[in-house]
Amino acid sequence: MELIDGNKIAADIIAELKAEVATLPGRRPCIALVRVGEDPASISYVAKKQKTSAEIGIESRLIFPPVTITQDELFALIDGLNADAGVDGILVQSPLPKHLNEVAVFRRIAAHKDVDGFHTMNLGKLAQEDATGFVACTPAGIMELLQRSGVKLSGQHVVVLGRSLIVGKPAALLALQRQPWANATVTVCHSQTANLPAFTRQADILIAAIGKPEFVTAAMVKPGVVVIDVGVNRVPDATKKSGYRLTGDVHFPSVSPLCSKITPVPGGVGPMTVALLMKNTVKARRQNALPGPV
């Protein structure tokens, strides 16, 4: 069994981006980081994105409106960033306060600056295999983990556990693409699947993204499988100072001995999302420098 080291692979991508940004003509790429309110987790995520931007040479614009901002005010703020030729990418940190409509806010961001890949247009481009679109960072990160670990998908059976819009469905659409790194046969399972283990046991590559701690057990996989564990679950643990420990959707102690490769939690998929956000931002800079709209 080999561990897929997300920290190492993310660091490689960040180093490559730094080298690429150094060669880009004109101004540096720029990402606007919009954080509404003072949620502690959001503060920490945005700080991490700012730090990684600086490391690569991406300019970040920090915009921290108060938690009382109205939807119309947030729309106006986004409209301003959409119109600003000096901004390549716009990131609105999720979750938003309850009085704001998250789907509407994400759809307000211009599709060509939507480096989070949540815009309807970018999801459509993913289905169309139109490479000018932006793919959401977690599924794009999963594909990078697989490629950079030498896992070939072509002709293999990828089983995706979970049909969410930010992981399961885009991961399935990516694995299906007519690309040398894709071309997999893909099954999507979910809460309504009957006899789930019969499907997961067929997987050559299993992508678990259902948000249920340690749900996938040894009896649910076949020997030699590659497992990508997208889950990040907090489980109560009295032995920890914090009172909890982090666990994935996979029961690591029993499943990992059966795997050819597996991602740990933490240190697997997690570190990839910021790296892919940065990659999308550099791509946006390149595309925005082109003459026409894409």
Place this chain on the structure above:
Amino acid sequence: MELIDGNKIAADIIAELKAEVATLPGRRPCIALVRVGEDPASISYVAKKQKTSAEIGIESRLIFPPVTITQDELFALIDGLNADAGVDGILVQSPLPKHLNEVAVFRRIAAHKDVDGFHTMNLGKLAQEDATGFVACTPAGIMELLQRSGVKLSGQHVVVLGRSLIVGKPAALLALQRQPWANATVTVCHSQTANLPAFTRQADILIAAIGKPEFVTAAMVKPGVVVIDVGVNRVPDATKKSGYRLTGDVHFPSVSPLCSKITPVPGGVGPMTVALLMKNTVKARRQNALPGPV
């Protein structure tokens, strides 16, 4: 074995639409039918769409530019229809002459008038399960065939053979939706799938959309399967006056005895596409009558 009668189901939908249109306030729904050049198949398809529109009470505007129209001229024509508040739906008949970029032309149509469901935005809405979007007519027709034949998808295994943008992928996304009529476990197979029969034999519902005549044989299905045959292939046949016969992607004589239900070719999926185009047009009329943009 029971035949799924596409002609009968399409006629039911058309009758329902006729009744609905009679109750709509304001002007009648209107579809613009754009046919470039004089391709005989296109002439016949557009005539059928015009005839069915008239039957339902949908106004149709026929626009037949010459085969020499430039892309810019066609864009200008579409822009005019997009801006015309009297037009609810726009259908540009495919295939277009080779000097025109079909993807760009379809993307030029305003998403809220894209009754063919080929616009990137509508594909994204399908993935997002946003019911304001338009679903392409063939996959939407497949779901109607299944629902109206009493086939429940929930918890069943739907195997889609083919990953095209106009059938395979949207059919898979529909079957996956969190809807009482969907909720299936879905596998997408294609030309690069290894050991294809091992997948097709697992199908409770098999949707064949690969364009290979009589490709699916008895050895590839399990007894009791429901088969939707999307293929329309011309096979040389000296006994026919035309010199060919129509066949699906399924070898009907050997497969049909094993099925609980199956669509014939012709008379299965084929008649549904025009019915669903009409359904999308009536939906566009309803949505365009709403106060805000959708």
